[in-house]
Amino acid sequence: MKLLVVGGGGREHAIANKLLSSEQVETVFCAPGNAGMKKDGIEVLEIDQSDHAALINFAKKENISWTIVGPEIPLFNGIVDDFQAEGLKIFGPSKAATLIEASKEFAKELMVKNKIPTSDYQSFGDYTSASKYIEQGIVPVVIKADGLAAGKGVVVAETKEEALNALKDMMLDQKYGALNARVVIEEYLTGEEFSLMAFVKGDKVYPMVISQDHKRLLEGDKGPNTGGMGAYAPVPHIAESIVKEAVERILVPAAVGMVENGTPFVGILYAGVMATDEGPKTIEFNARFGDPETQVLMNRLESDLAQVITDLLEDNEPELIWKKDGVSLGVVVAAEGYPENYQKSIPLTLPESTESVHLYFAGVKEEAGELVSNGGRIYLVEASGETMKDAQDNIYRALASVDTTGCVYRTDIGNKAL
Numbered sequence: 001m002k003l004l005v006v007g008g009g010g011r012e013h014a015i016a017n018k019l020l021s022s023e024q025v026e027t028v029f030c031a032p033g034n035a036g037m038k039k040d041g042i043e044v045l046e047i048d049q050s051d052h053a054a055l056i057n058f059a060k061k062e063n064i065s066w067t068i069v070g071p072e073i074p075l076f077n078g079i080v081d082d083f084q085a086e087g088l089k090i091f092g093p094s095k096a097a098t099l100i101e102a103s104k105e106f107a108k109e110l111m112v113k114n115k116i117p118t119s120d121y122q123s124f125g126d127y128t129s130a131s132k133y134i135e136q137g138i139v140p141v142v143i144k145a146d147g148l149a150a151g152k153g154v155v156v157a158e159t160k161e162e163a164l165n166a167l168k169d170m171m172l173d174q175k176y177g178a179l180n181a182r183v184v185i186e187e188y189l190t191g192e193e194f195s196l197m198a199f200v201k202g203d204k205v206y207p208m209v210i211s212q213d214h215k216r217l218l219e220g221d222k223g224p225n226t227g228g229m230g231a232y233a234p235v236p237h238i239a240e241s242i243v244k245e246a247v248e249r250i251l252v253p254a255a256v257g258m259v260e261n262g263t264p265f266v267g268i269l270y271a272g273v274m275a276t277d278e279g280p281k282t283i284e285f286n287a288r289f290g291d292p293e294t295q296v297l298m299n300r301l302e303s304d305l306a307q308v309i310t311d312l313l314e315d316n317e318p319e320l321i322w323k324k325d326g327v328s329l330g331v332v333v334a335a336e337g338y339p340e341n342y343q344k345s346i347p348l349t350l351p352e353s354t355e356s357v358h359l360y361f362a363g364v365k366e367e368a369g370e371l372v373s374n375g376g377r378i379y380l381v382e383a384s385g386e387t388m389k390d391a392q393d394n395i396y397r398a399l400a401s402v403d404t405t406g407c408v409y410r411t412d413i414g415n416k417a418l
Contacts, residue, residue, distance in 0.1 A: 001306060004059055005030045005042075006049050006079065007070030010332075010362040010380045011291035015070060015305075016042045017360075018298040022306035029062070031055060036361025036371055036379065039353075049074045052082045059088050066091060066313055069267075072148055072288055076102045080266075091309050092267040093287045097258060100265065101287040104146045104184040111282055114257035116250050118282040119187040127171040130183055134163045139188075144284075145170050146182040154215075154225050156188065191276040192416075193283065194238050195231070195293045196246050199320075200269045201312050203256045207247050209300055209322045210235050211293040212416065217339065219412045226339045227377060228292045230413030232329040232388070233300055237417060238275055246273050246280040254285065266312075295360045295380050296328040327417075329391035330382040331399070333409045335363070338376035346373040346406040351398035357383045378407065388417045 001024050005016045012030055017040050020028045030037055033044035047054045049071065059067060066089035069075055078095035099106040104123075111118045123146070124130035134141070143166045145153030153176045157163035163185075169175040170183050195213050199206040211233035217223035250271050258265040270286035298305070302321040311318040335342035348371050353359055360382060363375015381398055385391035392414055399409065 001025050001065040001310075002027045002062055003029070003306065004055070004062075004064045004067040005033075005070060006055065006067060006074055008032045008034050008049065008362075009070065009291060010360040010377065011289050011294040012070040013037050013040070013042070013360040013362070014295040014298045014382075015068060015289065016040075018301065018305045019068075022304045024304070024310075025306050029058075029064070031058070034361050034364050034374075035366040036359070036364045039359075039361075049079075050077065052077070052079050055079070056083060056086050056088065059083070060086070065089065066309065068092065068309060070289060070291075072098065072101055072286070075267075075287055076148060089313055091313060093265050094263070096263040097265045097267075098287045099263065100254070100258065100269070100285045102148050104144045104284070105182070107285050108184060110254065110257050110261065114253040116253050116257075116282055117279060119189050121184050121186040123182065123184045124171075125182045127167060130167050130171060130185065131164055133185060134160055134167065139163060142186040142188055143167065143170070144184045144186065145176045146184055147176070156225075189274045189276055189281055189283065191274045191281075192238060193272065193274050194235050194243075195290050196243065196251065196271045196273050197290060197293065197297070198247075198251050198269050199308065199312055199318065200251075200255050200265050200267060201315070202264045202266065203252075203259050205247070205251050205255050205269075206312075206318055206320055207243075207251060208297055208320070209233055210238060210243055211290075211297055212238075213290065213293055214410060214413055217334075217408075217410075219410055224339055226334070228290070228332065229334070229410050230329070230331045230380075231290075231292045231296050232327060232391070232414045232417060233293070233296045234327070235417065242275050242280055246271065250280065250282050292330050292332055292380050295382050296330045299323075299328040299358075299382060299384055326384055326386050327388050327391045327414075328382060328384050329388065329395055329414050330360075330380045331395050331409050331413050332377050332380045333399070333404065333407050334377050335373050335375070336406055336408050338408070342376050343406060344372075344374055346378070348372060348378070349402040349404075350379070351381055351402055356385065356394050357381060357398050373406075388414045
């Protein structure tokens, strides 16, 4: 098979690398990919992920068996609908089904209608009403831009001043764009957060093992929200009974609800879940693989990913086998200043890839034959070990061996599992 992965970040690197490990797969193309992916034998294409026509032409010309989409933007722009209209196989949700991620209000209404546990909320389209709600309410609260914001349009406001500033940023200054000027204000949930993803085809749900993401920039979960600074799997302090309940009360009703809504979901359904004293509650849904969770989960999957997706596309029952032992840990190396203003073209000296350490590239490009930074999150170091301490030692030893001037990374990823 020849396969096409749409996207250019660390998540897509991990997906492409896993697909390439299949004996059935001859070539994996990634569009637009990035220069770092070439190190793993992935064919990088100079086609923008928004250029659906060019991607369709390439898929036809190269006889691509099927395509998988990593990022949310091409999904929201209807790439799946466009490919299918041309008779091409593609794994991902339709434009209509991506509303489960692209509109926080749509997702909340789906949850209420299908009795999916979540936090109380109110949605607002104008600043005056939203600010009045904050002034009269209690804090902390969670404020979310209604649309897509690359994982950054969420503010946990500890004070009313912080909440009002977040409203001003989103609604008046349109920090995340005009389409995100509507907000959802949610009750603040306390507990342990985890990422629960599943392969979904209509009302059929095939869960993955859970992982835990670290959204905040700084140690101790301080600082601004980011696209994710690291992740690990498994998550031993989340009981299996909680995970089972989350699958049964969150993922399955969501999939069934999407079918009943006339927007059946096909692809990767991601639920951000909080394990509260009242049981698991939904924080958010995403319509694709998480980043950086994918970079650690691909190492846990023993099944052939290419076969799993082929089976789903052909309405066959997929076989999912996950590693039982050991730990997979990922740490993101980002440019100083991320997630706001950050420098590009930082020279990179990179940790060496070994049997237990692997690099997944995101914001990089080639200059004079060398890799330099080209984004906020530059690369992720993934390591495995028998224990969390082993995995941490492998990663932080690798990072300590190179010059990371101009870069930042957290040194406490995985500490909760120690």
